[in-house]
Amino acid sequence: MSGGTGSVPLIQVQDLRYTYHAGTPQAVVAVDGVTLTIERGESLALIGANGSGKSTLAKCLNALLQPSAGRVLVDGLDTRDRDAVWAVRQRVGMVFQNPDNQLVATVVEEDVAFGPENLGLPPAEIRRRVEEALRVVEMWEYRDHEPHLLSGGQKQRVAIAGMLAMRPACLILDEATAMLDPQGRAEVLRTAARLNREDGITIVHITHAMEEAALARRVVALAAGRVALDGPADEVFERADVLRDLRLDLPPVAALAQGLRAGGLAVRGRPLTPDDLVEALAGDAHAADAATGAATRPT
Numbered sequence: 001m002s003g004g005t006g007s008v009p010l011i012q013v014q015d016l017r018y019t020y021h022a023g024t025p026q027a028v029v030a031v032d033g034v035t036l037t038i039e040r041g042e043s044l045a046l047i048g049a050n051g052s053g054k055s056t057l058a059k060c061l062n063a064l065l066q067p068s069a070g071r072v073l074v075d076g077l078d079t080r081d082r083d084a085v086w087a088v089r090q091r092v093g094m095v096f097q098n099p100d101n102q103l104v105a106t107v108v109e110e111d112v113a114f115g116p117e118n119l120g121l122p123p124a125e126i127r128r129r130v131e132e133a134l135r136v137v138e139m140w141e142y143r144d145h146e147p148h149l150l151s152g153g154q155k156q157r158v159a160i161a162g163m164l165a166m167r168p169a170c171l172i173l174d175e176a177t178a179m180l181d182p183q184g185r186a187e188v189l190r191t192a193a194r195l196n197r198e199d200g201i202t203i204v205h206i207t208h209a210m211e212e213a214a215l216a217r218r219v220v221a222l223a224a225g226r227v228a229l230d231g232p233a234d235e236v237f238e239r240a241d242v243l244r245d246l247r248l249d250l251p252p253v254a255a256l257a258q259g260l261r262a263g264g265l266a267v268r269g270r271p272l273t274p275d276d277l278v279e280a281l282a283g284d285a286h287a288a289d290a291a292t293g294a295a296t297r298p299t
């Protein structure tokens with residue numbers, strides 16, 4: 001989808017450092033030596049306490065910020081290369097927390113057209129992409145609506161459509177669900193999951209909500225600008241000790257499973273979502289049935 005060669009990882013972060021107000025007494029080291037590779041098609045949750053550097057790292061991934069040291073390669077393009085900035089931003093789109101700060105036009109479809117217009121695409125191609133993107137996020141019927149009249153979830157989906165119209169390889173959602181009601185959150189999460197599953201778009205979901213982080217296949221936890229944990233979601237959320245030190249919660253289902261185990265119940269596997277847990281417990285119930293025999297089952 002990105003037009004990349006596919007021969008290099010989508011994103012390579014090599015010993016990245018980023019300092020705000022460098023060389024002044026107000027200098028803040030926000031990212032302090034991060035090395036990370038993100039492959040095409042990954043679904044990754046980026047977690048960490050407030051101020052741990054998540055947003056700064058994200059902005060380095062799409063060339064909104066250039067490294068103070070180290071480097072970031074997107075599809076092999078160095079984000080420090082000024083000529084590559086637009087190619088990088090086309091590949092890695094970001095959706096931010098506040099749905100009201102991201103939509104600039106007065107009509108939904110004009111907003112989605114904004115990116116492709118900046119890419120200098122011909123009008124027919126722009127119209128085609130706008131329609132496709134709005135259909136993907138299920139907002140095509142709202143194309144003539146005024147963005148400010150939409151719900152939070154609808155606004156975020158229009159913002160996602162604006163990125164999709166650029167045909168990105170990766171979408172970064174920087175706490176993009178944080179200001180939404182439960183329905184809006186569900187809409188955005190469902191949209192992101194479908195883009196990942198069906199279109200192979202890499203999703204980097206920055207979130208404080210551990211039940212949302214639990215939906216990703218890989219979880220990276222930042223602490224003070226460094227990677228504290230990085231691995232498959234079920235393995236990262238096994239590290240209750242480390243997460244506690246980072247002042248992070250467990251996903252509710254993982255906490256429940258640990259509580260059940262502590263209470264003597266055999267919960268198999270590492271359930272992270274309600275569906276996982278149902279499966280883990282239903283499996284036990286079936287095993288118990290089999291052990292006691294069908295004759296003892298109530299009819």
Ligand code: ADP
Pocket residue numbers: 020021028029030048049050051052053054055056057
């Ligand atoms: P997170 O997204 O994990 O909350 P940030 O990347 O926003 O973390 O912030 C990391 C550190 O950088 C924090 O100490 C924060 O105060 C600081 N910081 C973030 N943005 C700026 C800025 N524009 N100017 C100065 N310091 C900043």
Ligand code: MG
Pocket residue numbers: 054055056
């Ligand atoms: Mg942030």
